[in-house]
Amino acid sequence: MTEEPPTRVNMEKIVSLCRRRGFIFPSSEIYGGLSSCWDYGPLGVELKRNIKEAWWRAVVQERGDVVGLDTSILMHPQTWVASGHLEGFSDPLVDCKSCHLRWRSDELEVDRCPSCGGELTESRQFNLMFKTFMGPVEDEAGVVYLRPETAQGMFVNFQNVLNTTRKRLPFGIAQIGKVFRNEITTGNFIFRSREFEIMEVEFFVKPGTDEAWFDYWLEERLSWYLKLGIKKEHLRPREHAKEELSHYSRRTVDINYLFPMGWAELEGIANRGDFDLTQHGSFSGKELTYFDDGTKEHITPCVVEPAVGVDRSVLAFLCDAYDEEEDEQGEVRALLHLHPTLAPFKVTVLPLSRRENLVKVARELDADLRKLWMVSYDDAQSIGRRYRRQDEIGTPFCVTVDFQSLEDNQVTVRERDSMNQIRVPIAELKKTLQAKLAGEDFLVLPAGGKVWKTGENDKTQ
Amino acid sequence: MTEEPPTRVNMEKIVSLCRRRGFIFPSSEIYGGLSSCWDYGPLGVELKRNIKEAWWRAVVQERGDVVGLDTSILMHPQTWVASGHLEGFSDPLVDCKSCHLRWRSDELEVDRCPSCGGELTESRQFNLMFKTFMGPVEDEAGVVYLRPETAQGMFVNFQNVLNTTRKRLPFGIAQIGKVFRNEITTGNFIFRSREFEIMEVEFFVKPGTDEAWFDYWLEERLSWYLKLGIKKEHLRPREHAKEELSHYSRRTVDINYLFPMGWAELEGIANRGDFDLTQHGSFSGKELTYFDDGTKEHITPCVVEPAVGVDRSVLAFLCDAYDEEEDEQGEVRALLHLHPTLAPFKVTVLPLSRRENLVKVARELDADLRKLWMVSYDDAQSIGRRYRRQDEIGTPFCVTVDFQSLEDNQVTVRERDSMNQIRVPIAELKKTLQAKLAGEDFLVLPAGGKVWKTGENDKTQ
Secondary structure, eight states: SSSSOSSSOOOHHHHHHHHHTEEEEEEEEGGGGTTTTTEOOOHHHHHHHHHHHHHHIIIIITTTEEOBOOOOSOOOOOHHHHHHHHHEEEEEEBBTHHHHHHHGEEEEEESSSSTOOOOOOOOEEOOOEEEEOOSSOSSGGGGGEEEEESSSHHHHHHHHHHHHOOOSSSSEEEEEEEEOOOSSSSTTTTTBOSEEEEEEEEEEOOOTSSHHHHHHHHHHHHHHHHHHOGGGEEEEEEEGGGGGTTTTSSEEEEEEEEETTTEEEEEEEEEEHHHHHHHHHHOOOOOOOEEEEETOOOOOOOOEEEEEEHHHHHHHHHHHHHHEETTTTTOEEEEEEETTTSSSSSEEEEEOOHHHHHHHHHHHHHHHTTTTTTTTEOEEEEOOHHHHHHHHHHHSSSEOOOHHHHHHHHEEETTTOOOEEEEEEHHHHHHHHHHHHTTTTTTTTOTTTTOOOGHHHHHHH | OOOOEEEEOHHHHHHHHHHHEEEEEEETGGGOOOOTTTTHHHHHHHHHHHHHHHHHHHIIIIIISSSEEEEBBBBBBBHHTTTSSSHHEEEEEEBBTOOEEEGGGGSSSSSTTTTTOOOBBBOOEEOOOEEEOOOSOOOOGOOOOOOBBBBHHHHHHHHHHHHOOOOSSSSSEEEEEEOOOSSSSSSTTTTBOOOOEEEEEEEEEOOOOOHEEEEEEEEEHHHHHHTTOGGGGGGEEOOOOOOGGGGTTTTEEEEEEEEEEEEEEEEEEHHHHHHEHHHHHHHHHOOOOOOEETTEEEOOOOOEEEEEEEHHHHHHHHHHHHHEEEEEESSHHHHHHEOTTTTTEEEEESSSOOOOHHHHHHHHHHHHHHHTSEEEOSSSSOOOHHHHHHHHHHHHHEEOOHHHHHSSSSSEETTTTTTTEEEEEEHHHHHHHHHHHHSSTTTTTTTTTTOOOOHHHHHHH
């Protein structure tokens, strides 16, 4: 967050849209909410599903060298000893001796309590993992932690995946799942919360090839955002300085996005080297190595990890898609230019009025299109207002059934961004929309291929 | 679990297949496992994704009257006071005074410790919710619980959903998510574990129509399993007796499945009446009602809830699909007759040998088919063994590239169940497989429509 954002969407508008249209609500809102936990509403859940699906498709389905995994949130506590989380995953905290408020000492710019000016205690480390107890007795023997990342589930299953898939290096494991971090400082809407979802790949490679694979994944991930419509000028790689690197990392580059509050991390690419497999091998006493057919040696692979927060992606895609257009009469149209792959609804069916004969045709269309896509149906208020409502939630196409439809068996298809309208025979509607929506031109790399040279990282900061 | 299962698959075979082929592993296995938590491997994660997708498609996408939601696992603790979980979601436990083992007193058939014969303590209630602390201090003010069901997330958002979607009764909210129960007695593989996933619909209806909607959902859910290939004779509704009903339920019918260990609950349909909305309305002081346009009155809707365990579904679909066929030579073929919608891979591409020219064609096919489906590629060992390997994991179609393919541009398509083989021009392969796999005949109701009359429930028990 190093510089002022240029004039674009502000966070209040996004939060308000999310709340008003059912993308995101504060969790347990009727009870006053639960600090920095969020619920995805009917539209948000579809947007999030689409983002996760697009990621899975790109990193698992369309590749031959990455397989999926879904490991449990509760893991054997020894996992977190080996990974270093039990000792090192902590924030430094101080208490105010007067008002008893608690602060992160590394974020304080003053020596005394920012609230009351009181004296502060010595700083002590506070572990960010949520702790709970498994089994009937709340004692040390039953302590387990909610995972703060999904990565460790993939490392401890390295040998299981190798044995069952018989993959050869290089290959990866991908996982999407909930993680929990008992953060002291949360905020910026869904940007930093205590319960969130991440999408991670652990890509195992031969030592010595890790630097090249790092560059590969950085470009691969950057191009994924571009393919799904994020503007290039809103993405910026940021190289971590040596002293910033996590204990396991040889190199880390964040993919920063220009959020309303400024540039901040959307995804991180880390070269974890052989840290994790070595640690778990040593702590478990199990052999977590790979037999190299060429050299006839057992080696410990290196790992390149692209890891992205699902909720931050949701926020980035929403911010990037948000737009306001003013027409000649000075009326403002708010809309989401969401990529059709991500849009909660692909199509909305609108009968011009609630007359029975129109409704019948519209309902039939609705039911028919639902076999293919998430579709909505709206018959309330004027057609203009209904178009605006769909624009605001990013629906790429509206299909209007009017009185002429009863005569000529045609409907009007209106496109969100251009507002162009065409008449399409009902018999050809599915095919027309299918060509527009599900064609193979989606999820195809933009011309050029190479997006950033990784050497540019430093210059952009 | 009231009667002996007839001769069919036993659990050990399923567990062994799951482990050996990468469907399901014990969690944190290298550290000795974590009691009754499980990790889904590369095949398991795809099977589970497909089940969840088929459910979402059936209950949300294809309907106009159900919307999705994805609420947080950590909720405001008051939620569990209102729902009755804090007080009532517990098991009665006793300790052995001699060997200190702990038992569920309602499951004991003897008065003294089943292990050592020692004297037992008085029974006391043990809450099944996992407890953790949010914020830096582990005190009562920071106590939160891991949700034991997703239902409450939907009830507390009732008004949010109503306001943002403007749905009219009857309408439903659907959710899929992780839940946690600190069960004392776990087991039967993934049947009962401490961390699992559920798929729930809360369907809100006008009071007085709840009984009819209950019958509707029972049949709807039964037919979903049949459409996806579960054998009718392995499903059986079981009506709860009055004294069995949960505190919130007016009527509950379990959909039992004939698991290897016997008949046991796969899904439960409950008529929750207006219990939840009334409780949350009263505890939160917020109006959780619905304005009836007809009567001009504010009413509290009733709720019908079909709720199914994802992991139990995985187990049921695996057990039901498992088969062993003996050929004339006495050789046994193990296979999974999984519905194509659920199969982890839809197609496997097999080059007859590793000769470069064959591999080139096979790799191109593989990359091309991956744009449409989850596809695997196998070039190890004889073609016969490779077919068997795919049969065992339920892949509906194998595509073999042989030397003749280089001449005639055709490949062999082999079907899993019949083992029939046809030659298909490469140019028509996608279309041929598409017709077989993605045709609209999938997910279509079997002839007849009505599956069970609900009155039959009692007789089948």
